[in-house]
Amino acid sequence: MANERRKLLEVSGLTMDFGGLRAIDSVGLDIHAGEIVALIGPNGAGKTTFFNCVTGIYTPTAGDIVIAPPDGSSRRINGLKPNAITSLGMARTFQNIRLFPAMTVLENVMIGRHCRTRSSILDVIVGGARTRREERETVATSYRLLEKVGLADLAGEYARNLSYGAQRRLEIARALATEPFLLLLDEPAAGMNPQETLELEALIARIRTDNELAILLIEHDMKLVMNISDRITVMEYGKKIAEGTPREIKENPKVIEAYLGEEAHA
Amino acid sequence: MTHFKKSLGIGLWFMFLTFPLMVVRVNTIDNVIEWRWSNVVWVGACAAAIAWLWQFSIERRAARHAAALADPHPQAKRHTLAQRLSDDPALTRRALIVAGLLAVVFPWVTSTTQNFYHINVMVSALIFVVLGLGLNITVGLAGLLDLGYIAFFAVGAYTYALLGQHLALGFWICLPLGGLVSMLFGLVLGFPILRLRGDYLAIVTLGFGSITKIILENWDTAFGGAAGIAGIARPEFFGMTLEGRMQSVYTYYIVLALVAATIFIVTRLKNSRIGRAWMALREDEIACEAMGVDMARTKLSAYALGAFWAGLVGVVFAAHNTFINPDSFTFMDSAMVLAMVVLGGMGSILGVIIAALTLKLLPEYLRAFAEYRMLVFGAVMVLMMIFRPQGLINDMRRKYELDTADDADGGDDNGK
């Protein structure tokens, strides 16, 4: 189903060295509009590093990352700053949750609106009608996103007081507030109980249709991955070892070998 | 009962500890040793009382903490004054009006035409309130530790002094100029330290503060060296120079207006897109950047704005004192302003104001106990760190009004 769709992200030959360690070795990956693609692999395979390269936190040693936002433009984004990449339309969540703990739940989401709003320091001091409208819209949009992830009741609570699962959902809401066309989720189900994971699965599916975006997902929960992904890419020791539909991946001998011992999960 | 025994023990221990200091005195005139036995009783009683109070409050705090933990509804927490104020706009308005009125009548009720000491003290204190509010942007909101903040204050003060001396520019022109020059320094310093955090940032800003002072001290031809610059013009009032009490009252109102403007602007900024970006930067730089906030810009703006207020109020300081020298801009002053921000509660405007007034006014009126000033100061600091490590006033998070009528027109852009 994916091939007739537009390519949103095209990564080719991506390589990342940390000193002598090659954390990613010439990995390629494409994502098309509306797709959910999973990136899986054993611990230390380089999945998070891949995210960090794509979102500008690291500058890759080699390779090309080209994005083509829905507006029709297309550009290579290697070495751009994270905030620039987010402004272009890719937003992420973090494996080790990185919220703003001493800010409220609502404010956390409002930060996501920063790159979509314009009020300058002077505007804010003057407090004109446009600035106030922008602020109202920020609140309204953020609140709706909280409703979507089921956190509206906790809008005024400090982010640090949320449960683990709620914090992960808040990260998703915050990322959505930046209006991405591609959402990158780094182990969104980590630390969730089976019930929460089920809800998360429904949420991800809903986000894809409602917000019309593509999702790149790192996840260790094989049930979730197999249920929700259109395609799966498997990494091991920094290399891509397989790529295909969930069914193909399940039967791929290389993947089974890499996951030996973790098979029980799948 | 155990408390009582423990307190007694502590009292005895203090009697023993302070014995050489408080009891024995060598009278060098008559060459005799005086034994002041009554002191020992006082020391013992006071130490025991304080120890008892101390244990009592520790116990209460623990109890309160346990109660808070057991409380299933965190929403229904005990309402503090700050919480009530932020929840009830009418109450806030009334409190503000009362505070404003008090501030306006203050110079008239506390002074006579001969004696206006209290006004001058208050002017110095309010100058530090503005400094505290300015540093609150950099440290409290944006989380950029600045140990050389007073240097920006110096930049403002010297800008006015020099412009007045060489170009005969008046106070009102120099006021914004001082702020702008200082802001420029903030930007220049801000660029190289953009990548630094925590300890490194602290060291570089500390260095900047010291270098500024050293330059002022040693460049005699430009800045008057250690002797400083004297004969700085006081603020003019529509071309006139006021005298005596009226001059002090006038300066007082200028600083008061400055304080009000600062509060207004900082509050606006804090509850805006800009202020939220500063706080996010303080909380987590990486997440902040990944969520689309331009870190360089946000840091620089926090730095430059903080410097701006210091420069602005530096001009007032120079005009008020008519004399400045490098001794007014030492590391102790930077530390003092920083203490105001930390004691007040990082980011809390009300807290910083209270802390600034306390830290400046207390020592002034405690001059009688000048020898013990630093002791009291230290004791207050230690007590604060133990009982309210988060500062006097918790920074209350604003509750945002959700305007449902607005949903219709704002609803098409995202996340329907």
Ligand SMILES: Nc1ncnc2c1ncn2[C@@H]1O[C@H](COP(=O)(O)OP(=O)(O)OP(=O)(O)O)[C@@H](O)[C@H]1O
């Ligand atoms: N900043 C860094 N400096 C040096 N080495 C790093 C850095 N970041 C990651 N690595 C190394 O790169 C390799 C890949 O790490 P990465 O975090 O990408 O793995 P992962 O696939 O996300 O694993 P997990 O499933 O445990 O999250 C690891 O060997 C890690 O130690």
Ligand SMILES: [Mg+2]
């Ligand atoms: Mg990882």
